[in-house]
Amino acid sequence: MGAFDFLMQGLATAAEPMMLLYALIGVTLGTAVGVLPGIGPALTVALLLPVTYRLDPAGSLIMFAGIYYGGMYGGSTTSILLNTPGESASIITALEGNKMARKGRGGPALATAAIGSFVAGLIATLLLAFLAPSIVKVALVFGPREYFALMVLAFVTVSAAFGDSALRGLTSLFLGLALACVGIDQLTGQARMSFGVPELLDGIEVTTMAVAMFAIGEALFIAGQKNQQDDEVTAVKGSVWMSRSDWARSWKPWLRGTFLGFPIGAMPAGGAEIGTFLSYATEKKLSKHPEEFGHGAIEGVAGPEAANNASAAGTLVPLLTLGLPTSATAAIMLAGFQQFGLQPGPLLFATNPTLVWGLIASLLIANAMLLVLNLPLIGLWVKLLTVPKPWLYAGILLFATLGTIGANPSSFELGMLLGFGVLGYVMRLFGYPIAPIVVGLILGPMAEQQLRRALAISQGDWTVLVQSPIAATLLGIAALALIVPLILRARGKGQVLAQLGGDED
Amino acid sequence: MSVNEPQKQRRRDTAALVIAAGLAVVAGVMLWDSARLADLGGYSGVGPASVPRVVAYGLLGLSVWTVFAALKGDFPERPEQNVPPVLWIIAGLAAQLLLLHVAGFSIATGILFAFTARAFGKRNLAMTIPLGIVFAFAVWAVFSQLLMLHLPAGPLEHLIFRGA
Numbered sequence A: 001m002g003a004f005d006f007l008m009q010g011l012a013t014a015a016e017p018m019m020l021l022y023a024l025i026g027v028t029l030g031t032a033v034g035v036l037p038g039i040g041p042a043l044t045v046a047l048l049l050p051v052t053y054r055l056d057p058a059g060s061l062i063m064f065a066g067i068y069y070g071g072m073y074g075g076s077t078t079s080i081l082l083n084t085p086g087e088s089a090s091i092i093t094a095l096e097g098n099k100m101a102r103k104g105r106g107g108p109a110l111a112t113a114a115i116g117s118f119v120a121g122l123i124a125t126l127l128l129a130f131l132a133p134s135i136v137k138v139a140l141v142f143g144p145r146e147y148f149a150l151m152v153l154a155f156v157t158v159s160a161a162f163g164d165s166a167l168r169g170l171t172s173l174f175l176g177l178a179l180a181c182v183g184i185d186q187l188t189g190q191a192r193m194s195f196g197v198p199e200l201l202d203g204i205e206v207t208t209m210a211v212a213m214f215a216i217g218e219a220l221f222i223a224g225q226k227n228q229q230d231d232e233v234t235a236v237k238g239s240v241w242m243s244r245s246d247w248a249r250s251w252k253p254w255l256r257g258t259f260l261g262f263p264i265g266a267m268p269a270g271g272a273e274i275g276t277f278l279s280y281a282t283e284k285k286l287s288k289h290p291e292e293f294g295h296g297a298i299e300g301v302a303g304p305e306a307a308n309n310a311s312a313a314g315t316l317v318p319l320l321t322l323g324l325p326t327s328a329t330a331a332i333m334l335a336g337f338q339q340f341g342l343q344p345g346p347l348l349f350a351t352n353p354t355l356v357w358g359l360i361a362s363l364l365i366a367n368a369m370l371l372v373l374n375l376p377l378i379g380l381w382v383k384l385l386t387v388p389k390p391w392l393y394a395g396i397l398l399f400a401t402l403g404t405i406g407a408n409p410s411s412f413e414l415g416m417l418l419g420f421g422v423l424g425y426v427m428r429l430f431g432y433p434i435a436p437i438v439v440g441l442i443l444g445p446m447a448e449q450q451l452r453r454a455l456a457i458s459q460g461d462w463t464v465l466v467q468s469p470i471a472a473t474l475l476g477i478a479a480l481a482l483i484v485p486l487i488l489r490a491r492g493k494g495q496v497l498a499q500l501g502g503d504e505d
Numbered sequence B: 001m002s003v004n005e006p007q008k009q010r011r012r013d014t015a016a017l018v019i020a021a022g023l024a025v026v027a028g029v030m031l032w033d034s035a036r037l038a039d040l041g042g043y044s045g046v047g048p049a050s051v052p053r054v055v056a057y058g059l060l061g062l063s064v065w066t067v068f069a070a071l072k073g074d075f076p077e078r079p080e081q082n083v084p085p086v087l088w089i090i091a092g093l094a095a096q097l098l099l100l101h102v103a104g105f106s107i108a109t110g111i112l113f114a115f116t117a118r119a120f121g122k123r124n125l126a127m128t129i130p131l132g133i134v135f136a137f138a139v140w141a142v143f144s145q146l147l148m149l150h151l152p153a154g155p156l157e158h159l160i161f162r163g164a
Helices: A003-014 A018-035 A041-052 A057-082 A088-140 A144-161 A166-180 A208-225 A245-266 A273-286 A299-322 A330-338 A346-351 A353-374 A378-384 A389-407 A411-429 A437-457 A462-464 A469-490 A496-500 B014-035 B050-072 B083-119 B124-144 B155-158
Strands: none
Touching: A003 A018, A003 A088, A003 A353, A018 A041, A018 A057, A018 A353, A018 A378, A041 A057, A041 A208, A041 A330, A041 A389, A041 B083, A057 A088, A057 A299, A057 A330, A057 A353, A057 A378, A088 A245, A088 A273, A088 A299, A088 A346, A088 A353, A144 A166, A144 A208, A144 A437, A144 A469, A166 A437, A166 A469, A166 B014, A166 B050, A208 A330, A208 A389, A208 A411, A208 A437, A208 B083, A245 A273, A245 A299, A299 A330, A299 A346, A299 A353, A330 A437, A346 A353, A389 A411, A389 B083, A389 B124, A411 B083, A437 A462, A437 A496, A462 A469, B014 B050, B083 B124, B083 B155, B124 B155
């Protein structure tokens, strides 16, 4: 059967009434939480993970996917109306979108963001569906050394290649790797770094860490800021519908954004924000109205917003086909799979095709639901923006601890939550990126296992790691991704890289 | 953590030196811990202690690098921090942690709720604590009764749901 048949089967699964309900709950929750200022998709997914503990795997993964896509849509609303991007990938949207809103063109800005997200989501999800089977075929010949090389590449790109400092990125990554060592060694069963504490034998829970880093660290950081002022919500005036000229100026940026965003999301480079920056630069260059950029050009909303959503779908390619998370959000999605004992990767396509294809098909459905939820109901979401900060953060912390308590009602787990929260605060204070520590924690054990397997097969011969052309190429790219940015920074060309680095995703 | 130090003088970043020391300590603990593992390398020659060691050496290297960066003043300027709100939130989390099994989810979480609101400017605890408890109780009811999550029950929960 080809990808098309599988997709049709998946649609049949995803169109079951219960699954539709899960998808609807997912997109609604995702949009609602995504709209709240300061919460990006990574935190949205982490906060809502416990809601799905007791549901069946297919349903909750579908809900998850809805939350992920919904968070992306919701983030654009925040950045257009509030100028507070909820996620790094929406920074550009805030740039032009907020200017449009201030000029009374908030409606068309929201519309082009929502329709652009829909177009991009649709095309990118179809690309995902048709690419996945071929990548799975390639991935089946991957041995431990190829996986190890792939993970090294992901480590480097997430931590050192982008952002303003390789030192801080790598430090964050290595802290994650150190935490990943805690617990029982998977191959020999020896307890490592647990210091006789039984709670540590199971290792450090990824969701506890992610919630602590994103929710508590962020709340502490915002609370500690001097001169707080409440951001002003720009009211949506006039129609949300776009005029004929808006359509004419939007559709090309949507498509260009999609084709820029998808490959960048799919590469183990992580970060939806890179695609948005590229798309913005492209639109600015190609636009017939370059003078409008910086003052509310609709192309500057349409393109980046499409790129943002396309790369969100793109990150699902390595996640589903290789089991490789390339962003913080994907890492938490992986934790979501693992809570049901599912390991995404080529095998999952063979052993559980209904689930995988149902999930992919549900993305299409979720996408369509989001368009409906976001355009006519926009007024409802805008109300969420007016929640005052004290209640907002009190609520965030309530749900953050609820998730941890629900997963494991022990004071020890809450203590870890507090400890990592403070760590996240200090890291934010000193400009350390958060994504590498999360990716390090979740990928660390996998990389170690693959490395030890590869070396066990070769009986301890390290050269085996570079003897396969695929592995050698991947390691070569990883080395370049580490060294080239260092040289660029040393030559004082680091600003571009700094801009490309984001906090989340 | 010397957060409130004036950042005018960019030479010799003391806080960053503390971070470097912290990284070195983590590395030291990892090396000490891996030293007592029986290194069953087996065929691969890479045992359970190998990867922690590599990570520890990596952290040591990064610690040295941090020292250089600190001496050169390479760290970005830190936003000035207002300490009391941060402490309020930490106190709220600590109170929840300590009270969770004694007083139950609603009361413990209600206090966290009120303390967080306090950190963001709602200062009237006499109003926010009861509000937080009511809200937390509603959340408890939905999640423990409908979604079957195990959330510790206390006197308040037992009073209203007799069976819980």
